[in-house]
Amino acid sequence: MMRLAAPVQASLWTVAAFVLVLLYGPLFLAIFFSFFAFKANQVQWDSFSFAAYAKLADNQRIIDALTNTFVVGVTAVALSLVLGTLLALYYHSGRGRGRDLLQIVIYLPFLMPPILTGLSLLIFFRQIDFERSLITVVIGHTVFVLALVYRNVLARLQTISRSLIEASLDLGANRWQTFRYVLLPQLMTALLAAGILAFALSFDETLITLLVTGTKNTLPMWLWSMMRLGFTPDVNALVALVLAGTTLLCLLAARFLTKP
């Protein structure tokens, strides 16, 4: 892009700063109240403490929700990585309308509003009499993040030269060996970045989960159920920790994404 004149640049920065305040203001508010108490409609400025963080470890329901969220996230990421890679390899291996159609089907849950993806799964599970549980949540999340993994892997595959694969085959490697020793190492960073992003998406997925969840709750579901009561300082502490974790994950993902 061109160099910008100083006044233009200044006004752009003003808008950007305003948007940053909009984006991060609500988050910092939550972090703030993990350190300070709020009583009788007043901020208690002298109440700074880490007590809320210490109390986290005693709250069994938070720990349960957190565990469920991790189990769901890891499973959904593992499933979507395998499935997304296989589907990307399939799409990349040939041409035709069938493949393009399949690609649209894969993208659908990502393109539709989450309420439609969630409801169609909800109806499906009821029609086949499959009780809602963490398993249905995993399926919902996998379907949702699949498009992301697929897209990432496919984009990387398209940058890999075909002659590499031909060379591998000419030199006597079979298909599996070619995949394992030629393709996979090249796909690794794409898979890592997609995996991290998919995990972060799954960790905070709310709208689809709300529709397909059973009795066991993930973290957003638990927060949703807490809404009516208002949040206690330990919820804010938890949020602060989650935000720190998410930021760390994103920094990691960015590293893998920018490295060729």
Place this chain on the structure above:
Amino acid sequence: MEGRVADPPLPNAMSQREIADGEERAGRAWADALVGAAAWALPTAFILVPLLLFLMLGFFEVQGTDIAYHPTLKNYARFFRDPGLLSTFLKTCWLGLKVAAITVVLGYPVAYLLASLGGRTKYVVAMFFAVPLLMSYIIKIYAIRSILGGNGFLNRILLHLGVIEEPWTFLIFNLNAVMLTLAILLVPFAILPIFVALERIPRNLLEASADLGAPPLQTFLKIILPLSLQGVVIGASFTFVLAIGDFVTPQMVGGIEGFTFGRVIYSQFGFGNNWPFGAALSVILLLPVLAAIVIADRFGRARYAT
């Protein structure tokens, strides 16, 4: 055929040797069909079939506590006869358009700034605008509610500064609140596609324009803006689709006044307990969604071609 290296290994029945002797072509065709079927299996089972079931359900009706499986258009007729529902639908679409407009107006200058930054910095700064997308949705809405509320932080600050004398109450528990909250939540979805579109503009076009004597404003209006319109349309359709489908945000900040179509649908699967009607309403929600996707797709292709 060289590309098929990448396929998952064939089942044993189709071993390499078998393909090699004599009937290589038939073998290949079989293998192709098998691999294709394997690739289609899971997306069909967990995406396509649920979606089709969902679309079909709207054509049945509830009788008593059960669903009667005789095709009928009653659910759709009910929607078009109910002025309340129809107006909620239109209001929700209008809300989505306003959210799309706000996010684009806020997002474009940010994307433009990002694109003008040098080298690696731009991606680092861009990440700061993207990361909030992954952060506690529920918590953000809750925090925004506590900022906008009658007794909220915004009102306290304004009262304290003497800007207003009575707390503003028009910012919470109505459609304004839903619009503002959604705009704040969704603005990164507008920034990123616009940023990508701006990044794609070849530098030499801008240099040529400057060399030929165009002042910066003219270069912006005649070259940059038209070429980045693709990103604007994609970003706007993203935020539009997500805004009209949301049901959690309106429920949390919308109160009784801020009733949106997403909430109506959601209630059919909860208290309303009329799944077929909910499914029919979802099909209606799908119409503006499809329109937005088609428009975004058209724009995307048209610009890639140039």
